[in-house]
Amino acid sequence: MQVSEAVRARRAIKWYDPEHQMPEETFNKLMEHAILSPTAFNIQNWRFVRVRDPQQRQAIRAVAWDQAQVTEASELLVLCFDNKAWEHEPQRYWQNAPQEVQDMLVPAIDGYYRDNPRVERDEGMRSCGLVGQTIMLMAQELGYETCPMDGFDFDAVGKIINLPADHDIAFMIAIGKGIKESWPKPGQLDLDDVMVTDRFA
Template sequence: MDTFEAIYQRRAVKHYDPAQDMSDDDERKLMEAALQSPTSFNIQNWRFVVVRDKARRALIREAAWDQAQVTDASILVVVCADLRAWDREPERYWRNAPEAARDMLVPMIKPFYAENAELQRDEAMRSCGLGAMTLMLAAKAMGYDSCPMIGFDPARVAEIIELPEDHVIGMLLPIGKAAKPAWPKPGQLPLDEVVIRETF
């Protein structure tokens, strides 16, 4: 599927065919695409928890206002981020870079994030969004649908997936085959309201 076609056809689908499974090969293809998502300083702080276990997904559904897509989609991805990725051997993020780039950038990483919890969290959420969008577009291009979700209790979901304390959850992302089409687009704002030229 053409990139623009995937962008325009991607919708937040709420109803999935629970009988539709996703092959291991398709799951791997999706996750490998997600790893192409950009991150600041290439710290690759997104973490993608793929939940297939029915019992665990039922618990997550309880924590997500009983939304059926959590259990009915082929897979559920909990899009998370490691708040301390910047401090975990940052030289490995640049091991294949030209020496000049490596020597310049690696020493900048820790000072940039250290002692700035707000920036660490902001970076985590940016990365979650970029990773999730990559997954959604890749899924659409492969014939799957998806639904980014913030309607859930993050503390409870964190317990269910045994999230480390220095990680955060950005969103839930069910991916599968639609059982019903999404609603028509409810109303896009006009271009001239959201695209600002130079200054407000």
């Protein structure tokens, strides 16, 4: 499948075959591609919680407006980010780069993030947005449908997954075999409505 085909085919699907199990090999292929997504300073600050326990899924569904895809999709990923990833052995993020690049960028990581919680959180949300789109497009290529979700109680889900204090949740993605097509796209704005050249008027 071409990237352009995956982009056009991807929809937020709510209805899944609860009996289908994604082969582990397929899941690994999906996630091996996901972690190739870009992050600022290559800090790879996303963290993925793969929720497999049925009782835990049910608990999340209870705080997610009782949305069926939480329990019926083959996979449920909670996309989180580590706000302090930048200070966890930052040299490893550039260990394969030329020494002069390491000498320049590794110290810059500290200078960019230290004492700047807004940047930490903003970068986490950006990173999860990028990796989330990679997951959804790759899933499409692999024959799966997805549903990105933010309709849930973030604090309650954080407690269910035992989210560390220095982590935040960005959103969740349900992944599975759809059993019902989504309705037509409800209303796509024209490109002229969402893009300006050089500056806003």
